[in-house]
Amino acid sequence: MFDINALIATLPILGKGMFGIFVVTAVIVVTISILLKVTNKAK
Amino acid sequence: MKELFGNVLLLDPMQIIMWVIGAVLIYLAIKKDMEPSLLLPIGFGAILVNLPKSGAVTQIYDKVAEIGVIDLLFNSGIANELFPLLLFIGIGAMIDFGPLLSNPKLMFFGAAAQFGIFFTLSLASFLGFDLKDAASIAIIGAADGPTSIFVANHFGTKYLGAIIVAAYSYMALVPIVQPPVIKLLTTKKERKIRMVYKQENVSKTLRILFPIVITVITGLVSPRSVALIGFLMFGNLIRECGVLDSLAESARSGLANLVTLLLGITVASKMRAEDFLTKETIMILCLGLIAFIFDTAGGVLLAKLYNLFTKNKINPMIGAAGISAFPMSSRVVHKMGLAEDNQNFLLMHAAGINVSGQIASVIAGGLILTLIK
Numbered sequence: 001m002f003d004i005n006a007l008i009a010t011l012p013i014l015g016k017g018m019f020g021i022f023v024v025t026a027v028i029v030v031t032i033s034i035l036l037k038v039t040n041k042a043k
Numbered sequence: 044m045k046e047l048f049g050n051v052l053l054l055d056p057m058q059i060i061m062w063v064i065g066a067v068l069i070y071l072a073i074k075k076d077m078e079p080s081l082l083l084p085i086g087f088g089a090i091l092v093n094l095p096k097s098g099a100v101t102q103i104y105d106k107v108a109e110i111g112v113i114d115l116l117f118n119s120g121i122a123n124e125l126f127p128l129l130l131f132i133g134i135g136a137m138i139d140f141g142p143l144l145s146n147p148k149l150m151f152f153g154a155a156a157q158f159g160i161f162f163t164l165s166l167a168s169f170l171g172f173d174l175k176d177a178a179s180i181a182i183i184g185a186a187d188g189p190t191s192i193f194v195a196n197h198f199g200t201k202y203l204g205a206i207i208v209a210a211y212s213y214m215a216l217v218p219i220v221q222p223p224v225i226k227l228l229t230t231k232k233e234r235k236i237r238m239v240y241k242q243e244n245v246s247k248t249l250r251i252l253f254p255i256v257i258t259v260i261t262g263l264v265s266p267r268s269v270a271l272i273g274f275l276m277f278g279n280l281i282r283e284c285g286v287l288d289s290l291a292e293s294a295r296s297g298l299a300n301l302v303t304l305l306l307g308i309t310v311a312s313k314m315r316a317e318d319f320l321t322k323e324t325i326m327i328l329c330l331g332l333i334a335f336i337f338d339t340a341g342g343v344l345l346a347k348l349y350n351l352f353t354k355n356k357i358n359p360m361i362g363a364a365g366i367s368a369f370p371m372s373s374r375v376v377h378k379m380g381l382a383e384d385n386q387n388f389l390l391m392h393a394a395g396i397n398v399s400g401q402i403a404s405v406i407a408g409g410l411i412l413t414l415i416k
Contacts, residue, residue, distance in 0.1 A: 001170065001171050002169060002170065002171070003168065003169060003170075003171055004169065006168040006169060006171075006174075007165050007166075007168055007169035009168065009174075010164055010165040010168045010174070010177070011165065013161065013164060013165075013411075013414050013415065014161040014162065014164065014165055016410075016414055017157075017160070017161045017164075017410050017411065017414060018157075018158065018161055020264065020265070020406075020410045020413075020414075021154045021157055021403060021406055021407055021410060022151070022154050023264070024154075024260060024261060024264050024265070024406050025150050025151055025153070025154040025403065025406075026151075027260050028147070028150060028256070028257060028260055028261075028402075029147045029148055029150050029151065031256055031260065032144065032147040032249075032253065032256065033147050033148075035249050035252055035253075035256070036144065036147065036243070036245070036249055039246040039248045039249045039252075040243075040244055040246060
């Protein structure tokens with residue numbers, strides 16, 4: 001029932017998934033922060 | 044008499060168990076107010092499809108299939124992923140991303156609170172589920188019904204019924220699931236940290252640009268999530284553009300209500316006794332709970348890590364709001380803050396993280412679709 005090989009096989013997905021989500025988030029945060037400054041200045 | 048009562052003799056004890064499960068879901072919806080818009084139709088649907096020879100589902104009579112309306116709705120609305128996407132337009136039209144736009148860095152906590160999804164993926168694989176089923180189960184941790192349905196259905200899992208019941212039940216149980224996890228991971232002193240809310244001026248231009256920017260960035264990295272994030276952001280664009288108020292109102296009320304109604308009862312097509320009453324269903328319910336627990340832990344622990352490197356400490360409880368169960372999770376955190384210090388108002392901070400969790404959960408769903416072929 002317990003499959004340690006299957007668990008090990010998912011670790012790259014775990015790593016890539018969390019890395020991917022933080023990278024996308026970082027890009028969004030930087031973009032929105034810039035837009036927040038630019039649009040507030042333009043007012 | 045046989046024509047009249049012969050069907051009664053076909054009744055299977057397993058079907059009666061499904062009636063009880065249906066009745067429990069209806070009870071929870073009505074008496075405990077737990078996600079009533081979904082648990083009630085799902086509960087009633089569970090009874091509907093578990094009557095012997097139920098005409099609501101497809102039956103074979105004289106070697107000819109009579110298509111049941113529930114199966115018809117399933118094929119028209121869930122198998123092709125239409126219902127969850129339409130529901131996302133309504134959800135997008137409901138959400139005010141203002142608190143997030145005031146403080147964009149809150150999004151990192153939403154990202155951290157998706158850890159439970161990936162942890163549960165590994166755990167479900169360890170327990171013997173194949174990778175696609177494990178991914179479908181793990182997405183319960185998105186704490187977001189449409190995303191769970193979309194991803195689980197995409198992988199064609201046979202556990203769709205159990206996954207949806209778990210996803211919506213745990214969302215309703217957020218006020219019970221999250222507080223013990225938060226308390227376990229934080230000290231009383233940390234829970235008392237006060238946070239001042241500074242309302243940053245968010246221009247209308249930014250509110251309009253936000254859904255477009257999110258769709259483009261997410262879509263470039265995770266093309267498979269474009270439908271999900273795109274429909275969510277389309278709903279939000281309608282809300283924020285300022286010239287489509289009546290459409291926005293229709294999306295968040297009429298459309299969302301209609302789709303929710305059909306979605307709930309249609310899900311029941313996957314709750315036939317022979318598919319649902321298995322040991323895997325119990326395992327899925329346990330794994331769903333684990334996903335919620337580790338999501339909460341991910342958000343809180345990132346907030347604690349953040350505090351190690353900054354002078355202006357944040358209350359680590361707000362990290363827990365990163366799971367996308369909106370708005371329950373932010374309310375839970377706000378109430379816990381008030382319980383520790385009646386002058387500590389965390390609602391707006393938690394709401395910002397909570398809506399970021401909505402976006403992060405869709406990104407996580409898209410990444411799962413991209414990473415698992």
